[in-house]
Amino acid sequence: MTDMTTQIQSLPQDGLNRGSLRERLEEPFMRGGQIGLLLLLALVFFLPVLGTLLTAVRTIPDITQNGAWALPSSYEWGNLSHAFVEMLPYLRASVIITLPSVAGTLMVSMMAGYALSRMRFQGRIWMFLVIVSLSFVPIHTQLIPVFRLMSDLGLHDTFLAQIIVHIMRQIPFAVLIMTNFFNTVPGELREAGRIDGASEWTIFRRIYVPVARPALSALIVLEFTWIWNDLLWGLVLTQGSGKKPVTVGILSFEGEYEIAWNMVASGAVVAAIPTLVVFLAFQKHFIRGMTMGSVKG
Amino acid sequence: MAHVTINQVIKNYGAVRAIKGIDVGIEDGEFVALVGPSGCGKTTLLRMIAGLEDITGGTIEIGGKVVNGLQPKARDIAMVFQNYALYPHMKVADNMSFSMQLAGASKEEIRVKVQDAARILNLEPYLDRYPRELSGGQRQRVAMGRAIVRNPKVFLFDEPLSNLDAKLRVSMRAEIKSLHQRLGTTAVYVTHDQIEAMTMADKIVVMSEGRIEQVGTPLDLYDEPANLFVAAFIGSPSMNLLEGEVCAGGVRFADGTMLHLSGTEGFETGRPVIAGIRPDTFELAERGLAVQVNVTEPTGAETQVVGQIGDTPVTCLMRERISGRYGDVLHVLPHGPVHLFDPGTRLRLGTARAALVN
């Protein structure tokens, strides 16, 4: 639809929107200037990424002799594979933590969102507002007692502790998204289901969950990125290297290689690849998810 | 198949009483239309029959069994929703058979029933499609198919045609009616469109503000509306209502003109009445009621004259091709029944007929 309107509007515009001589002269300059500015901003924005990629595939002497922005004198892909091998345990831990956390978050929040959106009960709006507010609770308010609780439960330095905590932290936002989504699904589907003889659980499971697929893909992409990228819980809740996620891993990697910047950059690239791939592949879902809930970043 | 009995039914939303004690008896196999303006409680009543709304007071019986406490699925009813409520992620065949799947019917049984329903509704080529791949009329038919497959005691329709364009609405109207005649299942049909109600129903229940105004066959309501509400609601264009008072030999209107009537002898002279005259009963006359023309709207077969008698707006449907302009005056006389209503109670007093003037 957007395409249609822009086409229609671009046809008569030259004839209609003549404006003053000054404005007509300004037009091409304005546009050229705008494009130039946009390109410049994009370049500046992209420099950190570009520089890191460049650094990752070079040797240290190459960097010190030719400067950080020169093209590599030789491409050292071995840096990346070496970094990958060293990061492997952390990547593995991140996968083991992230996937169940995302799945758990989705299940719990879909159920809650369905109830908040489609059922009429006392305290519903109140409950919803509490959940919205909770999505702003800073991690700092929970760090200490959660650390203590996990130690008491004997869950310190386990994957389970991290999974539980991630689900807990993501519940408010995910419930908000799912509630808002289910609000857009016609309530008659639930009534049709009731008449067809479905129980509340069956209606949820066989009608609303499948219908929620578009919202789910957006939520999955967002939650995956956020949980994968978390650092503080990974620092606080782990001890040995086996349970540390890749965000903690990159820090120890940095400590290990100190000024071997090509290796540090390689480590950063390897650590960033999973979320980057997900982001590039599902950018649309990612953006849609952000604008659906639009609170975090 | 079953009869439905609605007995003193009340519905409260908080402090608001939406349904104020309603009694309706629906015979086995009957097609009943609940009709009225929006907010009159017709949809609420239907949803109470379906079990989607709690019943505050009174009872609803389906097939002789009180269903007040029963879940929708235990009531043996099927419902067609205004927006069809088709499951968007299921193909047509699955949409139609979802209830049977839930009930644990065998694959073979499901296949046969779905095929039967699809044949009746001409949906056979579409069974493998998703709802989004269908036209509005086809979706409508799938919604009906979903109801037919269940073979329920009662069909419930909630304004099922209101999302279709005018032409399709007319053909679906006939289709639903013939379907009902073929299946013979009791049907309750909610609509705000009185023409739909008139053309389809065996019996019409006219509702307003949570009450029943009148129950009867379409022609009963047309010929003998029980009160001013029904008089104005049934028939299109709607009945002209003129204030006046009984005088010797007829009724005198506010602008001073008199209409000679037979059948007003029983009323005392000077009694205020409202005379209801259907637009299509007017015919041109030498003398008679003076209609000041505002516009004339030719439709080919007839001409609709919109004007006023005194200060009261009137509509006349004339068979002649009249080309009146603003300010012209036409003289007309009613050649049909003139309904008399009491302005206070708004109830029907009786029917008079225009007398020949000498």
Added chain:
Amino acid sequence: MNARLTPWLFLMPAILIYGIFGAYPIFQTFAISLTNQVGVAEPGTFIGLQNYVTLIEDEYFLNSLKNTGIWVIAFLIVPNSLAITIALLVKQTFWGAGLIKTVFFLPLALSFAIVGVVWGWIYEPDVGLLDQLLIGLGLDGLIVEWLGPEAATYSVIAAAAWRQTAFATVVFLAGLSAIPQELIEAAKVDGGTRRQIFFRITLPLLKPASTIAVSSALIHALLATEIVLTMTEGGPFGTSEVVGYRMYMETFWNYKFGYGAAIGVIVTLMTATMVVPYVRRMAKAQERDWS
């Protein structure tokens, strides 16, 4: 299923998990902040508001508080004005929109850990990307010790602003897209100049987006723990510490749990005051939609 119970059964998993691991800890933090607990081994003794009194005189804390103030101000201005400029340019030029958007959105996919590491390399003296770039452009005079005591806070803010700008651009682009094109056209027909249309139509209609972008900037500026942790560890000499980072240090390095909890409480209260307008707006919207 009992109709009254059903909604609560659906909410149960969320309530249980958040209740035990999220809500209960919030209250505990308040309680712990009134004790002198050290480590997890044994509970501390009740000391009333002593931790808070100590905080007022704690130079490290006061310095971190000052830095957090700088963060808030910088974060309100820099990412949001950059983002609104980018969003308008993208919207108006339509030029290579897909690729350009990807470039601006990309930082959202990166964790603060990675942003910290990458920007550490950018700020590296002499050989680092920034110094090399400035030398290449002949701007050697601008070079300072980016992560030294004078500049560290601002340098870290710049790194974080890079990521925050990406978020704000998403929000403002969505906000701009939500403005019906007809409104802009109507304003053109009514004879509005480009400037008038921007200030009197576009900007007011961007209010919902602005609320979101501003709340997000505030919260991230107030918390800003992970990026400080990864880039400077608060240094050099604590000059770039922020409140959230102090809380982490006092708790998990110095093991002063009671003291750390008190800082946590302060962070929470600051956040709470910042998000009130946002939550109020949500409340209004919900009442409208649901009544």
